[in-house]
Each structure stands twice: as C-alpha cells, then as structure tokens.
Amino acid sequence: MRICGEKLTAAVKRLCYRMMVSGGLYGIMALGVGSYRHLHHPHGAALYVEAVLMMLPFLGIIASFGLYLYEEHDEFMYTLSVQSSLWATGITVVLANLFIQLHHFASVPVLTFRTLVVIWGLVFAITMPFVSRRYK
Secondary structure, eight states, rough: EETEEEEHHHHHHHHHHHHHHHHHHHHHHHHHHHHHHHHHHTHHHHHHHHHHHHHHHHHHHHHHHHHHHOOOHHHHHHHHHHHHHHHHHHHHHHHHHHHHHHHHHHHOOOHHHHHHHHHHHHHHHHHHHHHHHHTT
C-alpha cells in the first residue's frame, strides 16, 4: 500500500492501527453513553463522567498522531505529515472562526469539537497529495 506514491512505513501502519482502535472506541462510547442517557436520564456528576468518557477516544486520536510523529524515521513522510497537519489546523481554525461569526450574526449552530476533529482529518487527507506534489 502507498500514500502519495510512498510506501507505508512501520510508523504509518501503527498510526492506522491506533486510529482504527480510537475510532472503534469512540463508536462504542457513543453507543454506550447514548443508551445510558436514554435509559437513565442522568444529571449532575454523571453528565460530567459522560463528557469525559466521550473525549477519551479523541485524546487517543491526538496521542496517536503525536506518537506517529515521534516514531516516524522517514524524514520525507515526517515533513509531509507536519506540513499537512499545519494546513489542516489552519483551515479548521478558519472554518471554526467563520461558524462562530455566523453564529453571532446569523444564528448558525457552532461546530462541535467532534465535527472539528473530523474536518481536520478530512482536510489533512486532502492536503497530503498537494503537499507531496511540491517535492516531485
């Protein structure tokens, strides 16, 4: 398998595995917390516990990418990943700011954190081929 014409390194394979585990945990947490909320109608401290449980998989996603950057020995893939993540962060911040301004002036709903994480991942995946083209 290849990314942007480059063969997958061991660090990329570990990153993919960790991301799949974190995504699966998020699905399990969402079903579990949603079912618990529907059946028991919690309030007080239980709502705080639910919020923390729902954020743990996202911490896993962020930690997975950090570990990937630490473990990646291929400088070219490391550079591509850093540049793509910078583009993804910048575009995500601009979109979040746009939606905040629209929320204030046009009553558009604000983007949630999980939506921003998905947008960041999509923008990262979209920018990777464009960033790698600079080096061909």
